[in-house]
Amino acid sequence: MSQEIRTVVVIGCGVIGMSWTVLFLSRGLKVIITDPAEDAQARFEKYLSDTWPSLPAGFSKECADNYEFVEDVVPRLAEADFVQENGPERVNWKQGLFETLDMYTRKGVVIASSSSGLPSSAFIGRCQHDPSRILVGHPFNPPHLIPLVEVVPHPGSSQTTIDTTLAFYKSLGKRPIHLHQEIPGFVANRLQAAINNEVYSLVSRGIVSAADLDAAVTSGPGLRWALTGPIITNALGGGGGSEGFDNRIDRLGPAIRSWEDDILSHRFDWSQESLYSLQKQVRSYLQTVDWERTMSERESVLLELLGAKWNTTTMV
Amino acid sequence: MSQEIRTVVVIGCGVIGMSWTVLFLSRGLKVIITDPAEDAQARFEKYLSDTWPSLPAGFSKECADNYEFVEDVVPRLAEADFVQENGPERVNWKQGLFETLDMYTRKGVVIASSSSGLPSSAFIGRCQHDPSRILVGHPFNPPHLIPLVEVVPHPGSSQTTIDTTLAFYKSLGKRPIHLHQEIPGFVANRLQAAINNEVYSLVSRGIVSAADLDAAVTSGPGLRWALTGPIITNALGGGGGSEGFDNRIDRLGPAIRSWEDDILSHRFDWSQESLYSLQKQVRSYLQTVDWERTMSERESVLLELLGAKWNTTTMV
Structure with a gap:
């Protein structure tokens, strides 16, 4: 349950990991961070002090120092209530990492990958403990400002994992969307x-x-x-209301299809x-x-x- | 030249014509309006009083009554410095209308059609005077709020017509874009x-x-x-600067193409x-x-x- 998440482990503190960390801190969470780059901590400290003063409405500014950089995260994984992984998009590397994360985190703790390309089914193969608590939580950059996060389970992710992840991201003020299937490029x-x-x-x-x-x-x-998104925008173009979308399709369908044909015949x-x-x-x-x-x-x-x-x- | 445009004739005062008229009035122009609907003037008066109090920054609120509805516009066309046409999207109807507009407006006065579908080459065939001052000025609804207007000349539109139209729309605070070719659906x-x-x-x-x-x-x-539009957004995703776009294409090109292939194989x-x-x-x-x-x-x-x-x- 999301209300029990107090400590997040952040794996990889590059552009995406830094921004996730700022978000977690500003929501009162404790963050344990690991990153192999020698200057990772110094770089994060600069990012934090640049970002913190202009955090949007609704963010707490009292908890900026509730984080810890660790060289070896393995002995600290038992403390994690949630893991957000932001490593390189290499299958072999992620397979080994997720084997470790799965081995040393507590039962039921969700492990979410920020992966934008690889679906999680590509890197859970060596997990011996419980791959059903693994999925993708792909943010839109930068995650501390842009609400969208794409929650993409693999076919074996459990419903509890999906529900916990959606609820946790929502509790941070984000707008998670739930993909029912792993597709290239997500949405x-x-x-x-x-x-x-x-x-x-x-x-x-x-x-x-x-x-x-x-x-x-x-x-x-x-x-x-x-x-307003494309669907509501379409419906408002058709006069609004629950029939607005159908009205637009009835009225403009043939024109839209002729544009689509011309687009298709001139594809880049x-x-x-x-x-x-x-x-x-x-x-x-x-x-x-x-x-x-x-x-x-x-x-x-x-x-x-x-x-x-x-x-x-x-x-x- | 746009600085000489003082009087605009608006043909057709439905949803689009009403909003164009509000824009023209709030920029200090005189507007002569014609519309065959019996309740057109009453409907416009309600629209004007609903819209006027919330006009965006930069709009003048002193000239709300500088308009005139006329039943027969022909004897008034000589007063037009610019014509914005917003009639139904029917070829025959527009052909007859543009023949009349071309016959009775002064030499060099631009006649712009709000047409979203028909290119102007489809309805200038009966113009005997000067079809080179005719083009499309297609707004994004509602024109008094949304800056975009697509300026689409036909192959015979003169450069002066294009330049005058772009300058006039810019002087109203709009953001005209110039299409170099008539294509289905415009941009x-x-x-x-x-x-x-x-x-x-x-x-x-x-x-x-x-x-x-x-x-x-x-x-x-x-x-x-x-x-930021798609090009600048792409370039910022590639680190910004004049090489940012190229960097993104180099780095993500193969991934983007694989997404495109999957999109294509699942087209609606x-x-x-x-x-x-x-x-x-x-x-x-x-x-x-x-x-x-x-x-x-x-x-x-x-x-x-x-x-x-x-x-x-x-x-x-």
Whole structure:
């Protein structure tokens, strides 16, 4: 049960592990961290002091020092109430690691991997104790700000493991989604790949400039997608209400299918020629970007947006 | 030149025409409106008084009554400095209308159609005067709030027409994008179709619930797409800078292509069975939605988001 989770073990403290740790600390949890990099602790301390002052509404700022770096995590695994693993995406490496985690953590403790590519069925093969408490908890970067986390069980993950994981992430203020099946790219990366293929096609074909393509999203449908997802947006386009989606399909179905056919016949094909044209146009656009300002403004507007959504009852 | 545009003629005052009119009025323009519906003026007056109090930052609130409804617009077309047409999407009807607009407006005055489906090359065939000043200016609904407008010339639209239209829309605070070619669905509807096909596939296959699918966007990539477009988001994922996009393609290209292949092999096929499964799951999700609250919260958070972006230097 999530209310019993007091101590989280974080394996791997790179970009993702650091952000998970900030989230866990700001929710009052104790965090035991291990990372083989010599400068891992120093790097985390800088990240923590950079991040902590601007934590979003609802985060506690009293528990910043409730963490401990350990060189050998094995003797400390018995203390874990939950494990969040953020190691490299290499099958062999993860197989060995999960064998160890499974051997030394207490019975029933969930072991979640932040893996974005490998499904957990790929690395539980050597677990001799209880692989049913292993699954993927894939965050969207950075996890301490972006609510989405994809919970992806393998076919043998137990219902209790799934329920405990969903409840734990929810208790942290995150919005977990539950995938009923391991599929390549999970959900968020697939949706991004679906849109990006058409983005690459339109830019490489010279239909619009790269700058106009970005603006087409941030000044148009992107504004909607931050607030209402594709299904509700579809339904509102059909007049809202529980029949809104059906109305839109009835009214626009043929047009949508004709667009899909045209998209399909111009798919970005990843040929050298297409890549050359795409990358050439993108590079000249990116040279005009003020990166420092873009990153700092993105973070500050994101915090305002999250704050505004936080104050509603319907948005996640 | 956009600085000479003082009077806009709005043809058709339905959902889109009303919102365009509010935008034009709030930018100090005079608007002459025609619409065959008997209650058009009463409906607009209600829309105006509902909308006006909550106009976003940067809009003038002094010119709400600078409009005029006319039954016969022909004798007034000589007053137009710009025409925004929002009539039904029927080729024959638009052909006749544009013949008239072309005949009675002054030389060089731009005639823009809000058409979302028909390209302007489909309805300029009967224009005897100057079809080179005709193009599509397709807004994203509602135009007075959402900055995007897609400027789509036909092959014979003049450069002056394109430049004047882009400058005029920019002067209203909008973010026009310029399509170099007429393509089905233009850009925004194609990008939505690209993502929606995968959305429909994932939900109809039972990979995730419809509610989780929406959350996957609004709590994840949708938050990014409101702030930075797909190209900049890709580049930031590759470490930012003018090589960031190339770095991401080098590092993730093979993974992205494997996701694309899997997406393609599970495309939503619009069969009766797929539609049945999709619509069944969507309907039961939509029955849980509080529509009134969703719409009012979407509008208020959208205004906060637009206000926050308005205060930055890099975002559009």
